[in-house]
Amino acid sequence: MRVLHVLDHSLPLHSGYTFRSRAIITAQQASGLEVRGITGLRHGKAGPPVEAVDGITFHRTPGGASGPAGWREWREVARLAEAIVALADEWRPDVLHAHSPALCGLAALRAGRQLGIPVVYEIRAFWEDAAVGNGTGREGSFKYRLTRALEDEVVGGADAVVTICEGLRGDLIARGYPPERITLSPNGVDLSLFGDPPAPDPALAAQLGLEHGPVVGFIGSFYDYEGLDVLIAAMPLLQERLPGSRLLLVGGGPMEADLRAQAEASPAAGAIRFTGRVPHGEVERYYALMDVMAYPRKASRLTELVTPLKPLEAMAEGKLVAASAVGGHRELVRHGETGVLFAPDDPAACAAALADLLEDRSGWNTLRERGRAHVRARHDWAVNVSRYQAVYQDLLGRRDRKGLRGGPTQAHAGTRG
Missing domain, CATH: 3.40.50.2000 (Glycogen Phosphorylase B;)
Structure with missing residues (x-):
């Protein structure tokens, strides 16, 4: 099975985000999966278009996005979606596994529908709350509400959803999403x-x-x-x-x-x-x-x-x-x-x-x-990584039973309620 992780940024940058990504991918490789990562325009570190770091292959989205707020983000989504589709023509992943923020999820949904492959969306934090926490946003502002709305759109459109903790999972359930659609994959260490x-x-x-x-x-x-x-x-x-x-x-x-x-x-x-x-x-x-x-x-x-x-x-x-x-x-x-x-x-x-x-x-x-x-x-990744395997196998089994291989995915197979 081939899994493409869609990421905001990655190694060689160092952050809690990149270390979790490394741990997931490394553990999945050790379990026998073929795994790569692709980053959007916000990766922000100069480097080759394809880069191997710590035994992981990362593909970078080419080009840039400019314009006023709103337009710029939609252009980012479009560039990343195009890059996913271009890579898929060569490498042919079975699953797209997108990680928050919602811009990564939106790009994966767009590409997944075009490619006819399922999309898993993983929420590590609600980025509107993270912006409040780091002082770059204000709770209840237009940007806060827009970011939350985009998150809801991705959660509603994804074939499966993963969160890193019960707090996030409980919040999504309170919004009306069925508990059975949301898998927990807690933070862990290698x-x-x-x-x-x-x-x-x-x-x-x-x-x-x-x-x-x-x-x-x-x-x-x-x-x-x-x-x-x-x-x-x-x-x-x-x-x-x-x-x-x-x-x-x-x-x-x-x-x-x-x-x-x-x-x-x-x-x-x-x-x-x-x-x-x-x-x-x-x-x-x-x-x-x-x-x-x-x-x-x-x-x-x-x-x-x-x-x-x-x-x-x-x-x-x-x-x-x-x-x-x-x-x-x-x-x-x-x-x-x-x-x-x-x-x-x-x-x-x-x-x-x-x-x-x-x-x-x-x-x-x-x-x-x-x-x-x-x-x-x-919290050992060598053990926890099996949670993803179960999600992937379920999605691929559902797709094959419905005769969706090679055709467009049911984009709203996992909508609310």
Whole structure:
């Protein structure tokens, strides 16, 4: 079976989006499928028209799209659809597997109808909510409502729908889509990439001033919804109970300047370290310095509905996890079993949870073992990839039974209700 993944962007760019794509495709290849990816015009990184990265073949959409908002996006959809059809003439995929945003889904629907092959649409987040979360959109605006409407059009037209978590699935069901049409494929990690964690590097610890005291850490992008300002505000309270505690923030993003200014003005300024962005290959060296990984996401529609990847990676690394009790975290972390949860948007609650965890080391090994076991059981891509196989086989079986091979797909075979 051949599967073409339709993507907004991909490796060699590094993001949670591209790492999930890599994990899915790598696991599918290992299972015996023939798999490629194609990116739209927003990939935005110069390179050859066909590019092999980490053993994966990616095709790039040629050309560009210009014009006023609205027209530009429709031209993007048209360019990507044309590129899918052109590639299909050569490679002949059996299934198009499009991933959010809706522009990728619309292009896949257009191409799938022309080619007569089924389309799977996977939602990783509602992009109108993601825009609100990263400060580029406003809830209820015209753009917000338009993006949501486009999502509904793709969900209604796709032959099957996949979401990464129960929050997103539940929201679609509340909109009127039948539960049986929506498959869950949760965030996961490639456990083959996680062996025994490296020992802390004394030279790096000394360079950062982290030789003594427990270290709370965060590795990722500095968006407002991540709640890092809450974590910085919690540090003076944490130091009242654990004077030697330190905070290590690795990464960067739109909030970096504000967070650095907040840290400089904090009574705990001397205990807070920023590294800036580090090469992906160096991340494990920083993980090794951290005792507890903190994820203080703020309560919002985005964080209530969407599960992040980082806590799973931390569990796979054998790290302790402390996270705010938003919906996305509650799907991943069982309080007292695989990590600890605390009230969101509350520095005092954050500080208390961290202090309780850091003061009582007797349960650390059990939490770590349960965290890694949880990832192995429910979030290992080598296992989870079978969920897609079942969806593909069902769609191809339905198509063949209805005599649709070689003809146009039933574009609305999976509409609402």
